[in-house]
Amino acid sequence: MRKVYVLHENNQWTVHLKNRLEELKVPYELWHLDEGLIDLSSEPPQGVFYNRISASSHTRDHRFAPEFTEAVLAWLERHGRKVVNGTRALRLEVSKANQYMALNQAGIATPKTIAAVGKPHIIEAAKSLGMAPFITKHNRAGKGQGVYLFHSVEALQDYIQSPSFDEPVDGITLVQQYIQAPEPYIIRHEFIGGKFLYGVKVDTSEGFELCPADACSIDDLLCPTDNEQAKPKAKFEILKDYRPAFIEQYEDFLFANKIQVAGIEAIQDADGNSYAYDVNTNTNYNSDAEGKAGQFAMLELATYLQNQLGSL
Template sequence: MSAPTVHAVHENPLWWPPFAAAFEAEGVPVRQWLLTGDEPLDLTGTPPEGVWWSRMSASSHTRGHTRSVAHSRALLRWLEGHGRRVVNGSAVLELEVSKVAQDAALRAAGVPTPVTVAAFGPEQVLAAARAVMAAGATSVVTKHNQGGKGLGVRRFDDLGDLERHLASSDWVEPVDGVALVQEYVAPAEPFVTRAEFVGGRFLYALAASTSQGFELCPADACGVDGAPLFRLREGHVPPLLERYEAFLAATGIEVAGIEYIEAADGRVVTYDVNTNTNYNPEVESAAPRSGPREIARFLRSLG
């Protein structure tokens, strides 16, 4: 039986080469559907046959693709209405573009997350930070609800520094108007962990150094100068693996990276789910199985 055509829905060609190579190596035909927000969608038409895989990114607006998320919402609903097999479909997209939604779904699955407050505007951000620190946090972290690429992620140890930041040109309003204020969770070691999943099953884990901040995109196209930030955690199994797999099953997420901190106080705290996961080439060269090739095999199996 021939492999089904895979239709890859995304908006960033710079992230595509490792996947193109993997699909070619696995003999799986693939067609890119680049959604830059400028192409009309004929709802009276019929979608092509095949398996559809959504890689829409929460950070698409930072590349000038301000309509891509809305375009993706429309496309995925259209596909699902025609009964097409969609991997990481419309419900998953809503988790990709909302850390509030992620937090709620993780908590529902029994996965611990940081103390978090959603705030709407700079005044609420400052008030939320006061409340989080009054509850016992020594520092707070701000971030954008629709994030990716570390958007808006900054640590503040002092409320005065946060207040000055909010009044300066450095403060950037989140694209959806929602900012998060979280407790800062100190790691036991200076790294966070990202567990990769394909087909809802654990693939491998990598460690991401926090030495250069919080922009932890592992893709080669995101390259950061200096010492390598990523390494394979050979043999590491996420402490919350069973809960993660249950979370993925409950939400319909089939391909993702889940990021967590093994904290100095003994907790394991999960803070992000990335459903358009990219793969670091150095980690891939050391990993027992390749992320992109496992994706190609998984999608082939759905035809």
């Protein structure tokens, strides 16, 4: 029997999709790719294969899940199986440098960024950037891992020489222009089947942890306010009637890179210029925000996978 096969490494991030597939009575199977084996001389089963491997897998002790998944995807694609978020999507997921180059090629602005390996070169990158404040981030990350704001090169030097220096898993540190937004929020643009679904306004006043998954936000669903009598502000809010002019450009970018499911995070500066700075091909959704808006992306995703299975 043909099925939807979900390639993943995090059960917490898969349960909502599993529930929606069951609700729609779609046959499915979960492939947890933290470890395992694959006979490359065999043929894969028939079905639709949806890749949900995350760049942050190493933070869950699943260090080689992306590498193993790439081998699995190569096997599937060699045999002409229908893959949602295939090899190209995975390569962008695990490298922000790859993301920025692909975004720039599509004419989409990103913050000025310098990639560096080695502590002396990170300092050199900050000097070459020639602007402050600036941020550092890991090339392969997720959930804001390795993102720090610095107001001077000296502050960066102190951090790099300290025991708290956070070494990137792939060795590449990005030194990046800090985009100062007039208000503390970014917008995450969600796409399913390569088409825009909705935009989520994400409050960034508490820092760089922007993962919208319920598992990520249990402790910070609501942001504190100075006035205890004031109604708490939701960290994630789905925007109504939101479709900026650049959405078609984002959709073209996804099509060119064979990405069917993604969340693209962008920030706007004081002059109204928008910069994309993260492409998440293992995108998650916040149930509180969706409940208020009456839009349910996992249901949309399960329906999309159901339709892809039916089209085989």
